[in-house]
Amino acid sequence: MREVVVLGAGLHRFGRFPDKSLQDLGREAIKNALEDSGVPFPDIEVAYVGRVLAGMGAGLNVVSEMGQTGIPVINIEMACGSSTSAFREAYLSVASGIYDTALVVGFEKMQRGMLQISEGTSFQSVMGLAVMPASYALQAQRYMADYGATPEMFAQVSVKSHKAGALNPYAQYQKETTLEEVMASRMIADPITLLQCSPTTDGASAVVICAAEKSAKYAAKRQMTVAGWATGSGRYERKGEGNAEGEADAETGSSEVERLSKQAYERAGIGPEDVDVTQVHDAFSPGEIFMAEGLGLVPKGEGARAVWEGRTEISGDIPINTDGGLLSRGHPIGATGAAMVTEIFRQLTGEAGPRQVKGGKARVGLIHNAGIGGVNILVFKR
Amino acid sequence: MAEATAVAPELRPLVPHLTLGATREEDYLNGSVCKNCGTKYVGPRLFCGKCSSAGPFETVKLASTGELHVFTIIHQATPYVEAPYIAAIVDLDGGGSVNTNIVGIEPKPENLKFGMKLKMFTEKVSEDKEGNSYVAYRFTPA
Ligand SMILES: [Zn+2]
Numbered sequence: 001m002r003e004v005v006v007l008g009a010g011l012h013r014f015g016r017f018p019d020k021s022l023q024d025l026g027r028e029a030i031k032n033a034l035e036d037s038g039v040p041f042p043d044i045e046v047a048y049v050g051r052v053l054a055g056m057g058a059g060l061n062v063v064s065e066m067g068q069t070g071i072p073v074i075n076i077e078m079a080c081g082s083s084t085s086a087f088r089e090a091y092l093s094v095a096s097g098i099y100d101t102a103l104v105v106g107f108e109k110m111q112r113g114m115l116q117i118s119e120g121t122s123f124q125s126v127m128g129l130a131v132m133p134a135s136y137a138l139q140a141q142r143y144m145a146d147y148g149a150t151p152e153m154f155a156q157v158s159v160k161s162h163k164a165g166a167l168n169p170y171a172q173y174q175k176e177t178t179l180e181e182v183m184a185s186r187m188i189a190d191p192i193t194l195l196q197c198s199p200t201t202d203g204a205s206a207v208v209i210c211a212a213e214k215s216a217k218y219a220a221k222r223q224m225t226v227a228g229w230a231t232g233s234g235r236y237e238r239k240g241e242g243n244a245e246g247e248a249d250a251e252t253g254s255s256e257v258e259r260l261s262k263q264a265y266e267r268a269g270i271g272p273e274d275v276d277v278t279q280v281h282d283a284f285s286p287g288e289i290f291m292a293e294g295l296g297l298v299p300k301g302e303g304a305r306a307v308w309e310g311r312t313e314i315s316g317d318i319p320i321n322t323d324g325g326l327l328s329r330g331h332p333i334g335a336t337g338a339a340m341v342t343e344i345f346r347q348l349t350g351e352a353g354p355r356q357v358k359g360g361k362a363r364v365g366l367i368h369n370a371g372i373g374g375v376n377i378l379v380f381k382r
Numbered sequence: 383m384a385e386a387t388a389v390a391p392e393l394r395p396l397v398p399h400l401t402l403g404a405t406r407e408e409d410y411l412n413g414s415v416c417k418n419c420g421t422k423y424v425g426p427r428l429f430c431g432k433c434s435s436a437g438p439f440e441t442v443k444l445a446s447t448g449e450l451h452v453f454t455i456i457h458q459a460t461p462y463v464e465a466p467y468i469a470a471i472v473d474l475d476g477g478g479s480v481n482t483n484i485v486g487i488e489p490k491p492e493n494l495k496f497g498m499k500l501k502m503f504t505e506k507v508s509e510d511k512e513g514n515s516y517v518a519y520r521f522t523p524a
Contacts, residue, residue: 123397126508127518128456128463129481137454138471145496189469190455190491236421236431 001095003212005223006380008037009342014172014203014330017109022054025204026062026107029335033103033206034066038218041066044208045099047073048090050083050106051334062107077334080283081371082106083205084337088376090209091226100214106339107204108332133197136284137189143286144191149304151191155182156307157285158196158327164314165324167354170339172201172330196285201330205338207345222349224365228268228379230260257294257368260377265296268364268379272296276362277347278318279340281370282325288312291368292320295377319357322347337369337376348382391513393506399425400504400519401443409504410446411519413478414439422477445475446502447524455489462508472500472521486522499524
């Protein structure tokens, strides 16, 4: 496999844009990524597009806005993990030597309202079990009992995310919030309040990658290397876990993250102690705490305290979700993964401005992006 | 003369792993056991999640009693359930775990304890356009 580098990344601001089309969102993100990379669109040989709600063939409808060069445009869907899946497929196609340059795109336009797993008269809906934060809340209750964490520690994740989002001109929410405001917001599923739930968001993201041996001609000022990756779905683990609707699937999913992150660290030749900056899937506040542990950044049971002590802030020793994360940057499901790659690119190239961690000396970046049925882990090096 | 065949509304389980008896007292949860590796599942299965074999599977009756594994209190009303309500996972005695609601107690964290004993009951919960009724299971403190 050849070495592959990220040459550029770009976003359309995340937020609510009822007057804009998918093409409007996608075009701007792609244009920004191409300009950032120095790669002209006619040099792009393949595009992989992560998107969920947009209907048939949406990827081509957006990418062809940049020109009809006859390239394959491949639509990828893995719910909230779609555009890291698109990234991985693009990476593999370049690493294997089939293509030299590839474009990764993610976009989404979402309806307002709480993210729901299913509608209609299914068991989950009728029993009121389809409320999305419910599964995170079940785990959070158990976590509090097992490790002595408090509801305030979960709420602090949102305070920290909003603080980072306030420094990100592409974030949906660019305003700080206080612990009192988070705790006082409407209770959704105990202990998760409204401000601990990611919003519904419109947005787009794009990343340009290239074979390392071909990248010199683009005079990219800087780049980061794809150092490791892992992807997979959950394994059969627990008594009773299975496929019957209403059958319980009780575990946090962190064992799957442990297994996959080990694989990704191994491929990258690093350990969790080498990671300088991390993006994790915090669709709801417990996500950051559980994943910090699952990825091995802190020992099991110490994630909540790490957040509480400020260790995951931009200025902390294990900075997480430096762009505001899903909670503040926003979560346009298909666009989230490539936005995570974009932030890691800014951090490792020293271009994150007021969000910059470790004085611009960050060398290793880590991403955890989860979708329905799977998890993607990516490791990057400067 | 051809007559329109009027189909009488039926009483149906909301999920296939609930078997309805003649009365609600006789309803029970069904499960299956993989004879290759012994794993017990809630409801029917064609292939084993653990050993991937096609079984064979033995159909078994699951316990109607169990222990509270995890819970949360949901404050977001849904079209079918009034908030606040308790969402939980119950580990059935003898194997199998189910997502369910716990009723019969005030939905407050202090009323719930991991491992507390619970028992199942069934009731009609919804109807479809054709007038068919659906029965689901919930749990109360034992
Ligand atoms: Zn088996």
